[in-house]
Amino acid sequence: MVENAKEQGKAEVWWSSEAEPRSREWFARPFDIPYRLERQADAEITAPSPAEGETLAIFPERLHQEILGIGTSMEESTVFNLARMSESKREEICRSLVDRERGAGFNLIRITLGTSDFTARAFYSYNDLEPGETDFELERFSIRKDIEYGIIDVLRRLRELQPELLFFASSWSPPAWMKTSGSLMRGQLKEGEQYTRTLAKYYRMAIQAYREQGIELYAITVQNEPLLEIDYPSCYMSPQRQTELIAALREELDEHGLRTKIWIFDHNFADAWAYVSPILNDAAGRAAADGIAFHDYDGEPTVMRELQCAYPDLSIHLTERSLWGVEAADRFVQYFRSGASSYNAWVTMLDSRIGTHQWVGTPDPTLIVQDAEAPERFWMTPEFYLTAQFSKFVPRGARRADSSPGSAETVTHVAFVNPDGTVVAVVVNRTDRPQPFRLLCEGRQIRAALPPKTAGTYRWRRAPADTD
Known part of the structure; x- marks a missing residue:
């Protein structure tokens, strides 16, 4: 002794x-x-x-x-700002994010399928058509813009620096021609099995296209914030519609030998029970779902524990929220104590003009800030270090x-x-x-x-x- x-x-x-x-x-x-x-x-x-x-x-x-990962997002706003820097400075930031010895040790990165509201570009999907056109065979599907804008290159480099890095993807909107609004903004997925199956095929093709670029997608959420319609890429999606969609997507993934997991919901704590239970109480929805994704803009994280108790075979994930100060660190404590297997911050780096983005409000400080007048210069906010208090010391596989x-x-x-x-x-x-x-x-x-x-x-x- x-x-x-x-x-x-x-x-x-x-x-x-x-x-x-x-x-x-x-x-x-x-x-x-x-x-x-x-x-x-x-x-x-x-x-x-x-x-x-x-x-x-x-x-x-x-x-x-078991902990899957802790990390941030690599949305197009961050990638655009990285592209304004020299290769050596980009490398410095990438290492600071994913290097476990010299950086924060992030090992889970969220990406967007097509644009989100945090982009410097015109909104786009992978199948944009002229008004009135349709493409149910998805013959004009392409992730070319993700390649041209440097998104793929940044993800590859992050993976090279951290071979254990995992990526999951979220869609902000189906292609406009599939929606009732005829736009990436607002609207819903049009009714009918043809649209459901085409959108499921679209997501499967996106997963395959990323794989062809050397990027495996560990998981996907089929609709970011499905209860929100707003003037940036968005799409209202009822629980019934999401059930139909994930069932069709599961068929697509299984048929093509893809192991990408499906995380449902991807919205706020306050609405979780009303949205999640109709999906998971449906046999097809339960069979298709692998996890439940949450955002923290309304409600309390204790609902994650409740839903984990109700559906113990599904993993729990906090996929979007950025907070500040020790209140943030305490909130991270609450996420994990409530059953979360992962946490991801939203938006990694804006510049000193609070750009470039197309969100409808004014963002709060990001993990990293770039000097808009001298793009080689950047600084970390306290939130970078406070998040690293978890990510640097809690690797994948921790319990x-x-x-x-x-x-x-x-x-x-x-x-x-x-x-x-x-x-x-x-x-x-x-x-x-x-x-x-x-x-x-x-x-x-x-x-x-x-x-x-x-x-x-x-x-x-x-x-x-x-x-x-």
Whole structure:
């Protein structure tokens, strides 16, 4: 049995903190950040003893969901801004995103099928026709613009830098000729099996076209925010229509030997039950679906836990949300404690003019900001480092460990057990004062304290098995 603190080892410690959270002044200039994913002195692992502050109990033998990945998006706005930079600067940013040793270690990237609202280009799909034309055989299908605009090249380079990187894709709109609006904006998919099967074929062809370019798509969501019609690429899609579509898409994928997973919904927590249950209570919908995707613009993440309980064979994914400061870090804690297997930020880099995009509002700060007047210059916002507090230390295959939640008045946290046997705890101090706490795990204790408005990551080896 272990007798003293030295033999029981130490825990590695990193800190990141907020600065001017959500302020659009980040687009004008960088601010000082107290901690930027900075290594601190190791914390001693000792025998348990009384300690001041919150006690965070971790039970690594009680494991929950397996983690697929943590990352961001590579929408066309980001790619357009990358194209304005030299090759060396593009390389620097790409490494900062996906390199686990020298960067954030992102391993899951969201892409768009055709344009979204965050694009510097005219809206397009992969099958744009003149008004009144149709193409049910999809003879004019092409991802040529994705190639010409450099999207494919950026994805390839990210994959080269991080061979474990996975991509999933979301569509903002079917081609305009398939829709009631006759436009990529607003409208619905036209009624009838012919349109359903053609759109399913369109998605299958997109998956194959990306594969031909060397990019495998791990998963697809067939409609981004299906309850929204707005003046950028969008499409209302009822649960019944999505059920029909994913069933047809499953047939297409199976027929062509494609293993891309289908994640349903892809919208807000508040609407999840009403949308998801009709799909998954239908035999065809249940057979076609592999996971449930969520956005966090309305409602609470606890609904993910409810739906995971209701449909335990499906994985849970937070596919879109960008937040700011330690409130964001605490929200990430809530996502994972509520069963999420992945998290992706939305929009990686805009420039100092808050461009280039076609969203209907004014965006908040992105993970990276490019100087519009000097495109070679860029800076990271605190959100880059706060997200990395999770992504850099929690690899694919990690499992969330059962643990006590902590408190918003002290510290909150989430814990994981990694494939290499290390335990990782991400602890968040949202308060305006330093917070002492202790981590209790397998008969051992780590006493620590976090500065105000700071997130800390603690990583250590599990206790050796007792052979007495």
